[in-house]
Amino acid sequence: MKQLKCLLFLVVFSFPAIVFADLTGKWSCNDGGTYYMRQLGKEVFWMGERAPTNPSWSNTASGYLDGNQIILRWADVPKGQIMSEGILILRLDNPNRATATYKTGGFGGSVWTRP
16 A cells, blocks of 8 residues: 555656646737637637727637647637638646747737736
């Protein structure tokens, strides 16, 4: 029994991946946008827009959690005036802050936070 407890302790504390609370919620970004994120297990979805009425851009994204990263494919939607798409990789700095480490398609934002 003592060996089992020691083994369990080693397994639990040997993994470098950071485990965060649910990322679901309203996030703000340094691109001036508001992002509504939904996490379902390791899957992540969002809807982001510059403004609720007549936004210059509006996008959706879907992807997955991989350790302390969110890997997303994003695309602008016709609610906004810009029509781009690409890949984003975000690093989760803590449960309330994410930083872009890789961006394609001209994505503007780089830091997301929530209260």
